[in-house]
Amino acid sequence: MSSVFDASVLAPHVPPGMPENLIIRPLAKDDFSKGYLDLLGQLTSVGNIDQEAFEKRFEAMRVSVPNYHIVVIENTETGKVVASASLVVEMKFIHDAGSRGRVEDVVVDSAMRRQKLGAVLLKILVSLGKSLGVYKMSLECVPELLPFYSQFGFKDDCNFMTQRF
């Protein structure tokens, strides 16, 4: 089973005591058939991505340096991916040719809410980011989620501007 990043990099950051049916692991190439894109569809528009397109993008991420650290939770009872969050690392020249990390695409299956799976993933990503040596981690969120993310050490910072094409 091909992983989008090395499972041994993730292992030290996975908390003990998870329910037996919930496996935390890197995104895998066969998660196309485990509902990964349906899960992302609960977050935003995914569009029509067939298996070939999924695997092509997966492969581009897998060989990327730094890796795309896409962490998922699979419910082994249903064989479905039920939560996902990503730590994307950007190389810099500033801060001693350092790197910064971004928390991206956090989503928990609506049927699996209130089990703190989002919190589990956030703690993992922050711990992983520290271990990778990023000098800063950041995320974008709606105002309603400020209290949620503040639990994991994030503080409201500067302005964030966007434009869409």
Added chain:
Amino acid sequence: MSSVFDASVLAPHVPPGMPENLIIRPLAKDDFSKGYLDLLGQLTSVGNIDQEAFEKRFEAMRVSVPNYHIVVIENTETGKVVASASLVVEMKFIHDAGSRGRVEDVVVDSAMRRQKLGAVLLKILVSLGKSLGVYKMSLECVPELLPFYSQFGFKDDCNFMTQRF
């Protein structure tokens, strides 16, 4: 001269009518000796990066897919890099396995202010982002810079949270 990304990708986005002594081009490997890190030092902490460390990071960015689109302006009269701005592209599964772009590390030499070099670079990055097909471009800024960036199509959006290690 090695470029951090293909100069032919940049060329269509460079405006005509620049002063003859100002060359707009991708960051090059020999910009270590042209004051690139001193320029970044006007933005934030750079630390001690020797030529070997610079070239190592440069090479990692150069071979990265997607590329790090670091655009600089060189003053050929002084042989110094006097402005820089970067477009960093992140691959996604969402939005039809799309990509988003981020404007990073915008800096203009304090001796070269009021010549609209920042505006020149921003227009280039937005044009480049569109041509690369990113579905969204974003940036972080202090409130004082909202009017500046709004000129290039950016609008104040959601909250932005950070933590530093």
